[in-house]
Structure formats: structure tokens, C-alpha cells
Amino acid sequence: MVLHITEHADRVVAVLDRPERRNAIDQATIDALLALCATLEEEPRTLILTGAGGVFAAGADIGELRERTAADARRSINATAFIRIRELPMPVIAAIDGYALGGGAELAYSADIRIAGPDLRIGNPETGLGIIAAAGATWRLPEIVGEARAAELLLTGRTLDAEEALRWGLVSAVHPADELLPAAHAIADRIALADPLATQHTKRALHAPRHAHPTVEQELQAELFESPEKHRRMTAFLSRRRDGS
Template identity: 40%
Template sequence: MTSLAKLSITFCRNVAFGTISRRSGTLLNNIRLSSAGPNLQYITVEKKGEQQNIGLITLNRPKALNALCNALMKEVSETMDDLEADDSIGAIILTGSGKAFAAGADIKEMKDQNFAHVFRSNFLAHWDRIAYACKPVIAAVNGYALGGGCELAMMCDIIYASETAKFGQPEIILGTIPGAGGTQRLTRIVGKSKAMEMVLTGMQITAEEAEKWGLVSKVIPPDQLLPEAIKLGEKIASLSKLSVAMAKEAVGHAYETTLQEGLKIEKRMFHSTFATDDRREGMTAFVDKRAPKFTDS
């Protein structure tokens, strides 16, 4: 692989294929999903799909409508590190147990906090781990996705929603504002006017409205939500993990840079694929009229 390709993809490849972890910065050569399992209190983690190549994280505080307490988000962050280090995993699904995806941040945990504490501790700083994942993350929103729950869904790459899902940023009703990306990601997705309406009134929108506004990719009957999300994950996982990570990074830049800068980054990423075995295999297989056998290299 050329120096240009290494410069373009080394970081994501390292995270995605198990050489480094943001949590510790040390080698994680053989960390696997089961390592965190016994110690998890607020989430569950499973492998799904025919090839067991889909990581499923389920927020598991059903009595609290999966309210996002700090300990839960720490478990999500650490589990994401493990899933990204597990090179058998090609995609990750995030969902909630019971009748909610996540009905918001844990208000009981926040109500007695003061400015000095949340400022000094940089409260919510580690909540965006999913937004920086190199592997694709699919949100399967099965009910309420409000406040921090809506923000968490927007950190994912693709959102599938059940017909009963509800989205909203109701923080204004509590005398505060979104603090984990609600004012920023929502505006970029649905536009200024609709984002203002949701943020300034705390209104909730249906899954159908969310799809119409571009917040959701697909609305699905509740009993088919997880199977459809797994099917999508399997389709992505069947492709080159290296190319998928690069494509995801290129799309991400569309929200963070100017068009000209984004086009430049895309072109360089495209050029970099010509230093990979998977690009050669994919094109050769196409010409030979056979299925490609990617090696993620």
C-alpha cells in the first residue's frame, strides 16, 4: 500500500480492525464482544446475522424508558471500542428495549447539577462516541427518541424507525436546551425552520414525518424493525470493511466542510482505494462476472 493510502485510512482502519482503542490507546489485539458482557448493567450486547457479523447494542433500562444516564453512556462508549476492535463485526445496530429507543437523558441525574460542575467536568463530553465510529452504525428506533435519545439516533449513520416511533427535542420545556448535538445535527438534517420549530417548542414528530423530513431512511412495522436493520447491516458487512469505512468518512465530510473541500477529500479517498487489494478484487470480480472475495486489505 502506498504512503498516500496509509495517510488517508490508517486511523479508521486501526480503530475498525482492532489495533488501537480510543478508550485506552493501547493494543487490543484479541478483544472480543464477550469481554464486556458480564459487567454490563444498562445495556445488552449480542452478535446477530447469519455470519454473526452484526453487533447489536440494546439500551436496557425499560422501566426508565431507557433514559440515558452517564453510566449507560459509558457502557455504550466502551462497548463501541470493543465492537470496533472485533474484526468479525462489519456493522453495528443500536436499539432500545421496551417501548422506547431512549426517552431522553436521565433528568433525575441532572436536576441537582450546577453550572460550575457541568462546566468543569465537561458534562456530556464522552456521549458522542458513536458519532466517531469508523464502522457503520444503524439506529433501529422502536419508540420514543426524545432529547438525548433523538441526539443519539442522529449520531448514527442510518436511522430505521418503527411506525410507532416519535422524535423530538423537548429540552426547552425543562428550561434548558439540547446539549449533545440537537441544535446542530437536527438543523443540518431537516433545515433551519423545522429544527427551530422542534427545538423552540419541544414538539414531537411521528416516524412518517421524520421520514418526510429526511431524518429517517425507512419506516417499518414494529415487528419487522430489527430484522430489517439486521438485513441492512448484513448487506453492508458483506462488502469491504476498508472501503465502507472510507466511504463513510467521505460522506461525513459533506456535513463538516465546504463543497469544494469535500470534493477534494472524496477524490483523495477514491484515489487511495487504488492502493487496496479490495478495489482490485472488486473490479476483477466484476469483469469476471463472479462474486468478489474481499479481504479487508
């Protein structure tokens, strides 16, 4: 099994596990990720993505990649899966340590929140292999770290360590290796305290194109203003304030 999935009421943990290939992303991994997306689109829950053996994903499977043709490129095999992950209704948290290179880095970029372990090495060396980073890096990385830094990473193929990734804003925190997954669960715990619909609408607003604002917020907020959960939560807040609690 290339993807180990543990389901909880409010979250799902998916662990990439191909130890013989340092969790390189092959077609079986893509198929498993797409199946997981179908589940989470039907039953929205927070997703925690991580890798086994101290490695997130060392890249795409080069053996498979070498045999792909122009027709395969136009099918956007990896990009399609990573777009599905990016567009999941609830937040996606990537807990990344060790190698997150090429397709592994692009999988991490598709997450809403990225936290790192101390041994992280993240980057896109695709040009050294005679290809480009075509599964999201060329448009997501500039949004995350800015155009100048994205250009440096993608055009030189350099990798960042954990502290560099933190300084560049590519990850939001660095944790000791044995605390990385618990830290991801702590983030999911905070998300679980909020109204799931408000969380989903916040994610939709965050991902909306610039020209859609502020109309997108107006419509999303209009729906929430009429929701029973909004009234319940605000009533409870006012009651606690009156009680001094």
C-alpha cells in the same frame, strides 16, 4: 445491565434496557456506550442501536440531570459519547420505536441511518425543562432536516410521529414493530457485502466538512485504488460479466 450487547463477526447489536426508566440515558448508560465505542474503534463493525420494551430512550435521566452543575455541562458528558458514536469507523444504524426524546433523540441523531417503528415519538422538549438540547441536536438536526424544521422542533419542543419523521427525512423508513430489528439487520447485511475499507472511507467522506471536498475524496480514493481488495473485486466483476452471470 443497562446495555445488552450481542456481537457478530460483522456487526454488534446494542439494546438500551432500563425498563423502569423507559431506557432513559443515565451515567451508567453513557459509560457502557463509551466502552462499546472503544471496542468498535479497535475492531470496526457495523453497530445497530435499539431499545427494549418498545421504547428507544425516553430522554436523559432527569433525576441525574437535575443535579448536574455548570461544571458538568462543560464536561459535555452525553455529547462526548454521542460524538464517539458518530465517529465510529463503520456505519451506525438506529432502529427506533416508541419514545426517542431529548437525549434519546440526540443519540438517534448520531446514527448514520435511522429507521423507525410505527409508534415513534421523537423530539427535543429540553426548553420546557429549563435547559437546551446540548448533546448534538443544535448542530446535527439542521444537517438532517434543514434549519427551518430544526428550529421549529427545538424552539417549540414538539414531537414527531413516525410518518412525520419519514416525511421530514429524519428517518429513512418505517417498519412494523416486529419487523424493525430484522430491517436493521437487512441494512447491515447489505453493508457487509461491500468492502469494509471502502465503506469506512465513504463514511469519512460523508462526514468531512464542505471545505474539505474534493480533496478528501481524492486521498481516500487514492488509497483504495491501490488496495488488493479493489483489484480482487473488480477482477471478479469482469469475470462474471464475461461469463454472462
